Amino acid sequence: MKTVLITGANKSIGFETARQLLQQGYFVYLGSRDLKKGQQAVSELQAEGFSNVEPIVIDVDDIESIKAAREVLGQKINVLDVLINNAGILGTMDQTPLETDISVFKQVFETNFFGVIEVTQAFIDLLKQSPEPRIVNVTSGLGSLTLHNDPSWRYYTVKAAVYVPSKAALNAYTIVLAHNLRDTPFKVNAVDPGYTATDFNHHSGPGTVEDAAARVVKAATLGPDGLTGQFFSDDNAPETGISPW
Template structure:
């Protein structure tokens, strides 16, 4: 049984990803800024017959919180097989980078980029204790530079420009980290759930959470450890 930590797993895509991975036989820690929300999510899964889950408090914007979560994992399981950096915020729209407030930009990056970076750095010692560790960063098509330069780019993407920048940065982190950890046999990849109906977009997405979690779960269950530094969507790869 693999041990998985998913940040932002008390609701939305994170919660559904936890449900699906636990159903496949993994033990999943549901990371949540608020432990009560996390425990409520774990209780909900328990009530549905999914018992191989546990809530863990982790605020990805707070180093002390991440360190406490790492210490708890070290004490309870000793190693981490899979880290899924899922926690993220969308920010208020419209958010064109030409005039979006610097405070709002920093807030988005604090969770979507720096949160993933510092969570990964702090959890790496536990991942290195695993016989087959891996890291997945949950990104977005809006972070794809290729898709943003395409004539098929949806016009409403301009409303999410700053969010897109934070995901582009996350994509860059993924590639650089994948190169750094390649010799240590730690695959690092990105995946986008697609436009999924969650509170991140006021439930306007056209995909269900079950559909949105699918590509994350597929990547999480991948056994080919040579696959690293890639960006996936439902059905295949996305160009950076």
């Protein structure tokens, strides 16, 4: 049975991703920075008939929490097949490049960028034991610098000064990580789940969590011939599914 760790999985897209991977027979370690919320999420999935799911406390903003999660998981398994770096934050709603306080930049980057790196580095040894390891970094279509320079792009005016750079940085990390692991069985990709109605955006998005999670799951379950080092986005590139960086 393949195993997967999903950060920020106690609600929204992360939770639905857990459900869909359970449906495909994976054992899910449901990451949540709050144990009670993680347990509640697991209980909900168990009530639906899924037994192969456990909560794991992991706060991606806290390196000690990440190390503790790695120790806990290492006591349970020797192999991790999939890591989904799903945890992310938006920051303040009004983000301008000159007025937004630097503390907001640091907070968002800590979660969206540095947290991903620390989690990936902490669990890479378990992933290397898998015959088909997969790393999925949940990004945003807003992380495309190419499209942000295209006035015809439908999201051209959405220039969130903190969130956009944090996801662009995550995309860059995905590129270099995939390149570093290019001669191995790893598949490392960034996935834009689309503009989805969640607590994250006050349910303003038109997309569903089911569709968003399906995009993440698709990258998490790529076969040996699957692509690596890609920026998957049905929103940005409905024909090819691969967004420009």
